[in-house]
Amino acid sequence: MSENELIALLKQGDRSAFDYLVTNHQVRIYNACLGVLRSQEDAEDVTQEVFVEIYRSINSFKEEAKLSTWMYRIAMTKSLDFLRGKKRKKRFAFMKPLFGEDNAPRYDPPDFVHPGVQLENKETAAQLFKAIAELPENQKVAFTLNKIEGLSYQEISEIMETTVPSVESLLFRARQNLKNLLSEYYNSNF
């Protein structure tokens, strides 16, 4: 099935076309979300949201970009929205003990270890993921799409709706920031 045929069927609301889309893209979308969210559970929830959003807005897809590019764009937007929502909740949870509503200790998730990382790199990768979480949003997205999804600068520029030199610059700054964060971590832990 060509991409144009698939899009036409999706726009008609064809169930088997959506089945095909989910079967062929769920792993990619899930992994893109996982790179940003650092939680398998959250990544699965957001992946579901991504496909629901695709279903709702497929008729407004203008086909100026590839379907996969558009899907990645939705995945990154949804993931960042989810993270923002989580941060808001965390801020609110911090306020609660001040008002004496909840004295339970705050729960911080353990270090995230990506299941696809090679065994010998698991420890260092956990530190890297912690540092990635501290990056500004656009650097985080560019780094995740490049290093985890293995996308080219051209593909990332299309997803982020920017130019290739901008992506290069984002990745350069992301690497510099990661170096600084890891350096701080090394100084206080080794």
Added chain:
Amino acid sequence: MEGEKDKWIERTLNSLEGIQPAVPSTDMHGRIMQRLQAERFRIVPDKVKPATIYRAAAAILLIMALNIFTCTMFSKNVTEKKGLQSFAKEYSISGGSESLLNI
């Protein structure tokens, strides 16, 4: 010391090399399809037109303004009456405030 640190940073930055895609849980496909099925039968409420919202807001404002106006007028009336009554009482003028108003 610095050399070791730089080596560790470099090793950490390269720790994603050869990363394999993570596999989602086996039931994710089914859950997504269920959500899409539910979406198909979702009843989307009609969007409220902005003009309707403006009309409702204007009506609420009008009611509030009328209430404030009535309350102000009522309290002014009461204060005036009370003032005249106490004046009449102090100077032992009979006939109440109504007759005073006719002086």
